[in-house]
Amino acid sequence: MTSSLRIIAIANQKGGVGKTTTSVNLATALAACGRRVLLVDFDPQGNASTGLGVDEDDRAANSYRLVTGEVTAKAAIQESNVAGLDIIAAVVDLSAAEIELTTIDRREFRLADALEPIAAGYDYIIIDCPPSLGLLTVNALCAAHSVLVPLAMRILCA
Numbered sequence: 413m414t415s416s417l418r419i420i421a422i423a424n425q426k427g428g429v430g431k432t433t434t435s436v437n438l439a440t441a442l443a444a445c446g447r448r449v450l451l452v453d454f455d456p457q458g459n460a461s462t463g464l465g466v467d468e469d470d471r472a473a474n475s476y477r478l479v480t481g482e483v484t485a486k487a488a489i490q491e492s493n494v495a496g497l498d499i500i501a502a503v504v505d506l507s508a509a510e511i512e513l514t515t516i517d518r519r520e521f522r523l524a525d526a527l528e529p530i531a532a533g534y535d536y537i538i539i540d541c542p543p544s545l546g547l548l549t550v551n552a553l554c555a556a557h558s559v560l561v562p563l564a565m566r567i568l569c570a
Contacts, residue, residue, distance in 0.1 A: 416535065417531050417532070417534060417535065417536070417537065417557075418535070418536050418537075418557055418558065419527070419531075419536075419537040419539065419555055419556045419557045419558075420438075420536065420537070420538050420539070420556060420557070420558050420559070420560055421539045421541055421549075421552040421553055421555070421556035421558075421559045421560070422434050422435045422438070422538065422539065422540055422541060422559075422560050422561075422562065423541040423549055423552060423553065423559055423560075423561060424541075424543065424561050424562055424563070425543060425544055425545045425549075426543060426564070427543035428543075428564065429562045429563055429564045430562040430564070431455070431540060431541060431543070431562055432455065432457075432459045432460050432463065432540050433562075434560065434562045435451060435460050435538050435539075435540035436451070436460050436463045436464060436540075438538055438560075439451040439494075439497055439536070439538045440494050440497060442497075442535070442536050442538075443494050443495060443496035443497035444494075444496075446496065447496065447535040447536055448496055448498075448533060448534045448535050448536075449496060449497045449498070449534060449535065449536045449537075449538065450489065450497075450498045450499070450500065450530070450533075450534045450536070450537045450538070451464065451492070451497065451498070451499045451500070451537075451538045451539075451540065452475060452499075452500045452523070452527070452537060452538070452539045452540065452552075453475055453499060453500060453501055453502035453540050454475050454502060454506070454523070454539050454540055454541055454542065454548055454549075454551070454552050455502055455506075455540050455541060455542040455543075455548075456476075456502060456503070456504050456505070456506040456507040456542060456548075457502070457504075457542070458471070458501065458502040458503060458504065458506075460499070460502070460540040461499060461501035461502050464492040464493065464494065464497070464499050465492065465493045466490060466492070466499060466501045468503070470490070470501075471501040471502070471503050473487045473488040473490075474488060474500065474501050474502060474503045474505075474506070475488065475500050475501065475502045475503075475506055476502070476503055476505040476506040476508070476509055478500060478523075478526050479506075479509050479513070479522045479523055479526065479548075479551065480509060480512060480513075480522075481522075481526075484526070484529065485500065485526050485527055485529060485530040486529065486530055488500045488501075489530065498534075506542075506548065507542075509547070509548060510546045510547050510548060513547050513551075514547070519547060519551075520547070520550050520551060520554045521551070521554050521555075522551055523539070523551040523552060523554070523555045524551070524554050524555035527555060537555075539552040539555065539556060
């Protein structure tokens with residue numbers, strides 16, 4: 413991977429804290445600043461893909477097929493409607509990868525290994541993680557240089 417590339421996983425085991433919102437907004441902002449950005453939707457709910465306008469019928473090459481080795485990252489990448497921002501879309505089948513990968517060698521590094529051949533084409537790769545600490549999130553963490561953890565704020569009034 414290139415030395416200037418930054419891979420950032422957006423992760424928290426809790427749902428509803430803004431992982432997808434943070435992922436889409438951060439990726440869009442970086443692209444608006446002239447950076448080449450890839451957003452990897454690694455949440456089986458696929459909301460980052462939907463948020464960037466990827467129709468469910470256009471997700472044949474997706475993050476599930478990427479992590480299981482059925483397609484290459486190059487084949488899975490789609491242009492979004494935001495200039496400079498590409499996406500690897502997610503489908504609900506991605507939830508099956510948690511089970512399917514358990515017996516595979518280097519199961520924690522499937523995403524990192526898959527992204528390596530295309531990494532030089534990007535300044536940032538943002539990974540939107542599922543709300544769990546399962547094998548998908550472990551893959552994202554192993555691929556990432558850093559982790560951004562969105563938190564739900566709770567204001568207590570006296």
